[in-house]
Amino acid sequence: MGVSKSSFFTEEQNELASKLKALAHPARIAIVQYILKQKKCICTNIVEELPLAQPTISQHLKELKSSGIIKGSIEGKGICYCVDEENLSKTIANLQEILNEMKLEKDDCC
Amino acid sequence: MGVSKSSFFTEEQNELASKLKALAHPARIAIVQYILKQKKCICTNIVEELPLAQPTISQHLKELKSSGIIKGSIEGKGICYCVDEENLSKTIANLQEILNEMKLEKDDCC
DNA sequence: GATTAATATCGTAATATTGCGATATAAAAA
DNA sequence: TTTTTATATCGCAATATTACGATATTAATC
Numbered sequence: 001m002g003v004s005k006s007s008f009f010t011e012e013q014n015e016l017a018s019k020l021k022a023l024a025h026p027a028r029i030a031i032v033q034y035i036l037k038q039k040k041c042i043c044t045n046i047v048e049e050l051p052l053a054q055p056t057i058s059q060h061l062k063e064l065k066s067s068g069i070i071k072g073s074i075e076g077k078g079i080c081y082c083v084d085e086e087n088l089s090k091t092i093a094n095l096q097e098i099l100n101e102m103k104l105e106k107d108d109c110c
Numbered sequence: 111m112g113v114s115k116s117s118f119f120t121e122e123q124n125e126l127a128s129k130l131k132a133l134a135h136p137a138r139i140a141i142v143q144y145i146l147k148q149k150k151c152i153c154t155n156i157v158e159e160l161p162l163a164q165p166t167i168s169q170h171l172k173e174l175k176s177s178g179i180i181k182g183s184i185e186g187k188g189i190c191y192c193v194d195e196e197n198l199s200k201t202i203a204n205l206q207e208i209l210n211e212m213k214l215e216k217d218d219c220c
Numbered sequence: 221g222a223t224t225a226a227t228a229t230c231g232t233a234a235t236a237t238t239g240c241g242a243t244a245t246a247a248a249a250a
Numbered sequence: 251t252t253t254t255t256a257t258a259t260c261g262c263a264a265t266a267t268t269a270c271g272a273t274a275t276t277a278a279t280c
Contacts, residue, residue, distance in 0.1 A: 008161040017135050017136040021131075021134035024128075024130040026119035026120075029208070036208065053269070053271080054228090055229080055270055062228085077276085077277055077278050078277090079227065089209065092205050092206050099146070099195065099202070135237090135238085137238090163239070165257095165258080166239050169258090169259095186256095187247055
């Protein structure tokens with residue numbers, strides 16, 4: 001159906017899946033890297049950095065923003081985007097927790 | 111087009127995006143959690159654990175396997191799945207690196 | 221107020237994902 | 251060797267994603 005049965009999973013599982021989904025595209029990873037690379041987060045020129053048309057990048061930015069990975073505020077003529085580092089850190093930590101939580105008394109067989 | 115222009119991005123960006131994509135679904139997160147929860151990695155009964163039909167779970171397992179997040183070997187009648195913890199750890203580390211790499215002399219404006 | 225520049229939205233085409241019933245396969249058990 | 255059990259694959263329908271041209275919006279600049 002292309003629609004995931006999110007209601008059957010926990011809030012945490014859905015939340016983490018959604019954040020990872022926002023990051024799960026090379027263009028969006030490149031965008032996050034580019035924004036972080038700028039010392040200040042004045043982030044015009046993303047369009048010139050990537051081999052994608054302006055509407056496509058705008059769409060990727062929207063996805064990153066709506067998932068909370070980045071935030072943007074109006075800055076004169078353009079928009080200033082920053083990575084929400086706290087949010088991204090938390091996502092990474094959540095993923096790491098899954099791995100850590102279960103690591104005790106493992107008996108590898110594969 | 112629904113097809114990402116992967117050839118324009120770096121190997122690292124494509125690789126990370128692909129791993130994150132494999133994890134970016136609540137059912138697949140639940141599967142990884144369930145496999146890790148078992149002390150031994152004898153992993154039948156996944157079908158009974160999740161509210162999804164057997165072919166659907168088989169498909170999710172295939173995706174996790176082909177991206178290297180889990181590995182499976184034949185174990186009698188069934189199949190024994192394990193999380194490839196090294197691989198998963200590396201994915202998390204790669205994501206963390208992106209965040210760390212750029213953290214020096216930041217000037218937050220958002 | 222018209223122009224320019226930066227970004228967003230709309231509409232649409234191509235492709236991918238999700239889910240499952242039906243069916244196939246493969247190994248153990250009877 | 252038939253049956254049972256566990257898992258995979260096929261085929262399909264519904265929906266989502268990716269990409270972009272055309273166009274709209276918004277704010278600075280002239």
